[in-house]
Amino acid sequence: MQGKIVVVGASAGGCRVALAAQAAGHDVTLVDEHPQAMKDMSFDAPWFYGAGLPSALLNDNSIAQAVLEGSPELIECLESGVDVRVSTVLWGAFRNGPNSVNVGRPRVGLVNRDGNEILEHDTLVIATGVRDFVPSFKGWELPGVFGGKAGIAMLDLYQVFEGRKAVVLGTSELALRFIRSALARGTEIVAVIEAGQEVYAGPEAAAWLAERGIPVHLRHVVHEALGKTEVSGAICVSLDGDATFAVDCDSIAVAIATLPNIELPAAMGCKMHYDPGLASWVPEVDARGETSLESVYWLRDDASSEALLASIKGETNADRFPPHAAQTQPTLDYIKTWISALHESGGDDVNICQCETVTRGEFCGIAPPSYLGQGLRHAQSPIVHSDAARAPRINQDFMKRMTRVSMGHCQGKRCRDEASIALALRFGVDPDAIRPASYRFPLRPIDLALIADDDESEDIRLHWQMWPYETRQD
Amino acid sequence: MLVLDAGATAYEASSRATGYLSLRGETPAESPLAQEAEKLWDGLDEELGYPTEWTQKGRIWAAFNERELDELKQLYGTFRKTNVPFEFLSGDDLREMMPCLSESCLGGIWTHRSGHANPQRTSQAFAWAFNDRGGEIREYTPVLEILTEGGKAKGVRTLQGELHSDKLALCAAAHNTLLLEPLGIHFPLAPVRLEALVTTPMPPLFEQAFIGNGLSIRQTKRGNLHMNGGPYEWVDLEIGKEAAKPNTQIVRNILRRAIETMPVLKGAQFLRSWAGIVDMAPDQMTTIHKFDSPEGLVTAACSGHGFGMAPAVGIAVSELLLKGETRMPIDQLSLDRFNKVSTDWRAKRRWEAGQYNT
Numbered sequence A: 001m002q003g004k005i006v007v008v009g010a011s012a013g014g015c016r017v018a019l020a021a022q023a024a025g026h027d028v029t030l031v032d033e034h035p036q037a038m039k040d041m042s043f044d045a046p047w048f049y050g051a052g053l054p055s056a057l058l059n060d061n062s063i064a065q066a067v068l069e070g071s072p073e074l075i076e077c078l079e080s081g082v083d084v085r086v087s088t089v090l091w092g093a094f095r096n097g098p099n100s101v102n103v104g105r106p107r108v109g110l111v112n113r114d115g116n117e118i119l120e121h122d123t124l125v126i127a128t129g130v131r132d133f134v135p136s137f138k139g140w141e142l143p144g145v146f147g148g149k150a151g152i153a154m155l156d157l158y159q160v161f162e163g164r165k166a167v168v169l170g171t172s173e174l175a176l177r178f179i180r181s182a183l184a185r186g187t188e189i190v191a192v193i194e195a196g197q198e199v200y201a202g203p204e205a206a207a208w209l210a211e212r213g214i215p216v217h218l219r220h221v222v223h224e225a226l227g228k229t230e231v232s233g234a235i236c237v238s239l240d241g242d243a244t245f246a247v248d249c250d251s252i253a254v255a256i257a258t259l260p261n262i263e264l265p266a267a268m269g270c271k272m273h274y275d276p277g278l279a280s281w282v283p284e285v286d287a288r289g290e291t292s293l294e295s296v297y298w299l300r301d302d303a304s305s306e307a308l309l310a311s312i313k314g315e316t317n318a319d320r321f322p323p324h325a326a327q328t329q330p331t332l333d334y335i336k337t338w339i340s341a342l343h344e345s346g347g348d349d350v351n352i353c354q355c356e357t358v359t360r361g362e363f364c365g366i367a368p369p370s371y372l373g374q375g376l377r378h379a380q381s382p383i384v385h386s387d388a389a390r391a392p393r394i395n396q397d398f399m400k401r402m403t404r405v406s407m408g409h410c411q412g413k414r415c416r417d418e419a420s421i422a423l424a425l426r427f428g429v430d431p432d433a434i435r436p437a438s439y440r441f442p443l444r445p446i447d448l449a450l451i452a453d454d455d456e457s458e459d460i461r462l463h464w465q466m467w468p469y470e471t472r473q474d
Numbered sequence B: 001m002l003v004l005d006a007g008a009t010a011y012e013a014s015s016r017a018t019g020y021l022s023l024r025g026e027t028p029a030e031s032p033l034a035q036e037a038e039k040l041w042d043g044l045d046e047e048l049g050y051p052t053e054w055t056q057k058g059r060i061w062a063a064f065n066e067r068e069l070d071e072l073k074q075l076y077g078t079f080r081k082t083n084v085p086f087e088f089l090s091g092d093d094l095r096e097m098m099p100c101l102s103e104s105c106l107g108g109i110w111t112h113r114s115g116h117a118n119p120q121r122t123s124q125a126f127a128w129a130f131n132d133r134g135g136e137i138r139e140y141t142p143v144l145e146i147l148t149e150g151g152k153a154k155g156v157r158t159l160q161g162e163l164h165s166d167k168l169a170l171c172a173a174a175h176n177t178l179l180l181e182p183l184g185i186h187f188p189l190a191p192v193r194l195e196a197l198v199t200t201p202m203p204p205l206f207e208q209a210f211i212g213n214g215l216s217i218r219q220t221k222r223g224n225l226h227m228n229g230g231p232y233e234w235v236d237l238e239i240g241k242e243a244a245k246p247n248t249q250i251v252r253n254i255l256r257r258a259i260e261t262m263p264v265l266k267g268a269q270f271l272r273s274w275a276g277i278v279d280m281a282p283d284q285m286t287t288i289h290k291f292d293s294p295e296g297l298v299t300a301a302c303s304g305h306g307f308g309m310a311p312a313v314g315i316a317v318s319e320l321l322l323k324g325e326t327r328m329p330i331d332q333l334s335l336d337r338f339n340k341v342s343t344d345w346r347a348k349r350r351w352e353a354g355q356y357n358t
Helices: A012-023 A060-069 A072-079 A148-157 A173-184 A203-211 A263-268 A302-312 A331-346 A360-364 A396-403 A416-427 A458-463 B028-042 B044-048 B066-079 B091-097 B119-132 B175-183 B250-261 B263-267 B306-323 B345-349
Strands: A005-008 A028-031 A083-085 A089-094 A107-111 A116-120 A123-126 A130-133 A145-147 A165-169 A188-194 A216-218 A220-226 A233-238 A244-248 A251-254 A257-260 A272-275 A280-283 A296-298 A351-353 B002-004 B059-063 B087-090 B107-111 B136-138 B143-149 B152-158 B161-164 B168-170 B190-199 B209-212 B215-219 B225-229 B269-280 B287-290 B297-301
Touching (some): A012 A028, A060 A072, A072 A083, A130 A145, A130 A148, A148 A251, A173 A188, A173 A203, A173 A251, A188 A220, A220 A331, A257 A280, A257 A331, A263 A296, A331 A416, A360 A416, A396 B119, B028 B044, B059 B091, B066 B087, B066 B107, B091 B107, B152 B168, B168 B175, B215 B250, B225 B250, B250 B263, B250 B269
Parallel strands (some): A005 A028, A028 A083, A145 A251, A165 A188, A165 A251, A188 A216, B168 B297
Antiparallel strands (some): A089 A107, A107 A116, A220 A233, A233 A244, B059 B107, B087 B107, B152 B161, B190 B225, B190 B269, B209 B215, B287 B297
């Protein structure tokens, strides 16, 4: 690892890397988008806050304080002289490579509430953690529906959670963490809904839930979130025989799974492979976490920073850190169970894309967006026509461009994973045979006024191509 | 009829294109063909059976400083060599039809004709219509070599083997140059990387195809502002390999220019950026050429404005291939006009891979 280092993501792992690099004499900048402005939270990235953001989040000072107090590692970074940038989005990363050889030194684009900056560096460490996976169901747009990570953040980090009666979807470790935090704050868990046959987090977790008298409904999914302006209840349906029951609640915590934040390495062009354990495409990395791009590291999770830390400290035997063990229960299978159950019981007439208001049926049928007022003359299939071995079976970008699912202001963060699995299930295609929708810069939507350059050099201005003189003839 | 694509349908230039039909006032030799394309565009949705988002609301070339205004006035002389009704309007006239336009716009060229469409949707509409008529598109099947025998087209070689046909249409943008070179044919095209972006949707602002301040900006049917522009980065392509299309921090400059052009865009958000590869001929015009040798081979490339021209170019290429002649006006667009272009023309133009800002 060399030179100026940018670490993005102030998780425990990211902070530890920043501290070690600082101690080893590097100039280190640590970037984290939290605490986010309320407007940015509404994009549900990385955590799915949903539409019901408590107004207490508007108190920037107390929120910033809560974030700092919640992370001793971050305070240590500040005290150690690491250049810490919180509430700052790393929106793009640019470096020389094929067909772009004029960037110069690698650089990242940073933006916060005051403006933007291009920061040159030598090494980039991506420790961007995970985001909520929240699949669609009828009423999932209502305030009161949120993801597990967002729920835990509102409960423990920001301490602004207002829910009194919560329904929890999923029985993963994430669900259990949410339930523990919610109970500690006096929120009642009125039902835990599980699409699978058993509690996903295992028998101990099942026993723990039983001891507390929390009703767990196996082989059930939520059919509909009730409420006009916010969640007032939920209708749940059995997957064996269609029996339904209703519960009163003000919150629906969707705590099925989290997925890694891969938009930065993907948009940078790091070589990726599909990992069913994580139900996601992830960068290919070596033992220290270096991606296919030189001096760009990706930390899968806090634990996987050990080899990189050792190498920063000058230890050379990175091989002693075993490669990441495959998860015994692939997240992909669990997610598939949920999506399959939700789609079968909820049907086609549920919006899969909130931003563009497109239903599951419209998406899988490649329907043009309704504002065009035109259909397809003949039904069409998304299956790629090719006999090439390397060809994907489906291009998610094609589905995106035709239906606009994942083209909206959340940049596909809400729906792209469900959309991809839905295609896999409906068309009988393996998820890794679907070319994933491209990730693009900026990694978050940014106000034009904040990002627009105000230092266009004379050189750029002089050589800017002016149509219709498409190219200067000199 | 079999169409081979190196990648997926509508993935390369279609994904970069702004989506304009230009009537080619700046290169009058192409204008008759562009006007044939315009007639076809008007019936395209119905003919194909799939939406293209064709919007026939005119086109504006605007000047934002005195130098640009002088250049545009000079260029207007060239525009008037066509039979397209172009007019030179004041800044106030332009603002009247496009109220979001900045006060700094001094005037420009206007025509009520021409328009824009959604490139990806349109290319896919052609592909689906082709399938509906029994055509086959084979994707991810790059052509590695053009095969000829005894002065006649014989077929192509792909990774899956040879495919034989005595009629070949080569429409592979700047790959044309690479695939024709082994036949001793020089098709001078230079590939160049360009960047594009969209904002979040805005309320309806304008429907014209707008060009000015170094940007092409259109508002999509959905409301997003779609724009591209900026310095060109010249690149090289490889046969059988998908070209990398990275973005750079230049997107910030594009956005600043967008705000300068339409101040209301300050209220929009930067949503998505991408880049694409365009093929540029020395005179930046369309080429459509039927070879006498090898017989049965036709090639075409359109210097970055092929999207709008495509309906007419498609007819010209298919007629040349099947009938040996075409009703489309392409007399001045053959490859013969480059007979005197030397093989090192890119170096002389400073259009070689790696060069920037030229």
